[in-house]
Amino acid sequence: LIASNIVLEESISTNDDARRLAEAGCPHGTWISARRQTAGRGRLGRKWESLEGNLFLSIVARLPVHAGWSWVPLATAIAVAETLREFHPRLELEIKWPNDLWLNQAKVGGILCEAVGSGAQSYIVIGLGLNCAEAPEISEMPEGSAQPVTALSAAVPGLSADEVRLPVLAGILGMLEDLKREGPASLPERYERMAALRSGMSVVWSVPSATGNASGTVEGLGPSGELHVRNSEGKSLRLYAEDVRIRAVR
Numbered sequence: 584l585i586a587s588n589i590v591l592e593e594s595i596s597t598n599d600d601a602r603r604l605a606e607a608g609c610p611h612g613t614w615i616s617a618r619r620q621t622a623g624r625g626r627l628g629r630k631w632e633s634l635e636g637n638l639f640l641s642i643v644a645r646l647p648v649h650a651g652w653s654w655v656p657l658a659t660a661i662a663v664a665e666t667l668r669e670f671h672p673r674l675e676l677e678i679k680w681p682n683d684l685w686l687n688q689a690k691v692g693g694i695l696c697e698a699v700g701s702g703a704q705s706y707i708v709i710g711l712g713l714n715c716a717e718a719p720e721i722s723e724m725p726e727g728s729a730q731p732v733t734a735l736s737a738a739v740p741g742l743s744a745d746e747v748r749l750p751v752l753a754g755i756l757g758m759l760e761d762l763k764r765e766g767p768a769s770l771p772e773r774y775e776r777m778a779a780l781r782s783g784m785s786v787v788w789s790v791p792s793a794t795g796n797a798s799g800t801v802e803g804l805g806p807s808g809e810l811h812v813r814n815s816e817g818k819s820l821r822l823y824a825e826d827v828r829i830r831a832v833r
């Protein structure tokens with residue numbers, strides 16, 4: 584069995600480590616981090632480039648249902664962005680719905696939440712990858728969007744994962760306590776302050792169930808943290824996080 588609440592030199596994927604800890608019965612809030620990952624994952628089997636000097640952190644969350652599980656990815660993004668903005672004023676992070684962290688119009692971090700089981704034994708593994716020191720070269724791009732990538736060190740030279748790990752961890756754990764105590768009520772307002780896709784913005788999106796791109800404008804968050812958009816025919820639609828690709832058009 585692996586140890587918990589430590590920083591490993593290397594991991595295959597800290598989300599896999601956290602899942603093993605959860606299966607062995609670890610308590611809510613248990614975490615595992617690593618200096619390198621050999622097979623870091625994004626959503627839908629995509630790859631997460633995991634260079635040394637960057638942050639790879641996974642947390643086991645055991646939450647009651649009323650805490651709003653569907654909000655956890657966005658809540659994590661809000662917690663990380665708020666923490667980093669407090670950590671250094673030059674880290675003006677934005678949240679790109681549903682699970683990306685952006686800095687100066689480029690992706691600097693991503694969140695992968697994996698929910699397992701139902702009932703009392705169920706849990707969510709919250710995985711955070713944050714480019715602190717190094718921005719990787721990205722070869723695997725979501726089609727149709729050349730997505731720029733950056734690192735926190737572009738704004739704060741010399742910054743590394745070791746400096747931000749514990750503040751970010753505390754920020755996420757604090758957010759989970761907020762969720763347990765009061766549910767997601769405060770999140771829409773906190774989100775709007777840092778949203779990359781603001782209400783009224785023109786966007787294009789694609790979902791696997793439909794062919795091609797659709798376009799329209801952002802309306803805002805719905806009651807489960809989903810994004811409401813109005814398409815070019817004036818119809819209001821709900822986009823859920825799992826499989827949607829969305830970007831702003833200028």
Ligand code: BT5
Pocket residue numbers: 595596597598599620622623624625626627629630631632633638639640641682683690691692693694695710711712713714719721723724725730732733
């Ligand atoms: C994500 O996926 O953004 C979630 C990434 C979560 C990684 C953490 S690290 C700790 C924990 N353990 C894991 O194994 N995973 C979690 P997604 O939205 O699917 O974005 C993936 C896409 O982002 C890729 O297809 C690339 O285009 C791009 N990408 C890959 N690595 C990147 C990086 N380091 N920085 C910025 N963009 C990257």
